[in-house]
Structure formats: C-alpha cells, structure tokens
Amino acid sequence: QVQPVESGGGTVQAGGSLRLSCAANGRTLNHYNVAWFRQSPGQEREFVGAITWGGGRTTYADSVKGRFTISRDNDNYTVYLQMNSLESEDTAVYYCATRYYSTTLHSNAGEYLYWGQGTSVTVSS
Helix, strand or coil, rough: CCCCCCEEEEEEEEEEEEEEEEEECCCCCCCCEEEEEEEEECCCCCCEEEEEECCCCCECCCCCCEEEEEEEEEEEEEEEEEEEECCHHHCCCEEEEEEECCCCCCHHHHHCCEEECCEEEEEEE
16 A cells, blocks of 8 residues: 655745646655645545656646646655646645556546645745
8 A cells, every 4th residue: 555645835936937836755756656636625636737657648637738737756655746837726625646567547536545634735916
C-alpha cells in the first residue's frame, strides 16, 4: 500500500507560485502513476494532471495547461506540482492520488486507489 501525503499548500496572491509535494510515507512511489486532483467548496473533485511512474509522460487539464507542471524525483520518492500564475479559481484543496503503473494516464478519480488527505491552496486576488 502506497499512502501518499501532500504538503506545501498555503496562501498566495494571484499571479504567484506554489509548489506542492506528494510523498509516500518513506516508501517508494516507483512503479506508481501519480495524479493531482483538486476540490473547491461545493464543487466536484477535478482532475489537475498526472505523471507516469518513470516521469516520461504527463497530462494536464486544460484549465491548468501551461501554468502547472508535474515532475517527480524517484530517488527521493517525491512528486511535485509546480503551480505558476495562480488565479483565484485555483483555490481548492489539492489531493495526490496513486495507482499502479499503467500506460494510460487516467483523469478519472475512480482509477486511483490511494489518496492523500489533501493540502489547502488559497489564492487571494
């Protein structure tokens, strides 16, 4: 079982940047695809992006494409979500989710087995 833990959330002004981290309690995330989702109050959970276990492929939601970047450091068992040019609409709780490697980068939350508790991001205008 690979239980992810998110960190790095906080409050930032519009136009600013934040980097979120996803680790797995000291265990390796190797061989696991990792995705980021977010959920705003009163909204459904929304796919943000995902990365294959080797880091060779990524995919992003249109709403964050060009602003957010997912990367991973498998030596340190950590996946990152770099968020630039933040907008008030990016305010949400961000979740890291994992599933055993597949060639498909899924955007459906139901495809991911292990979820973190989330980290809150607030973008002030």
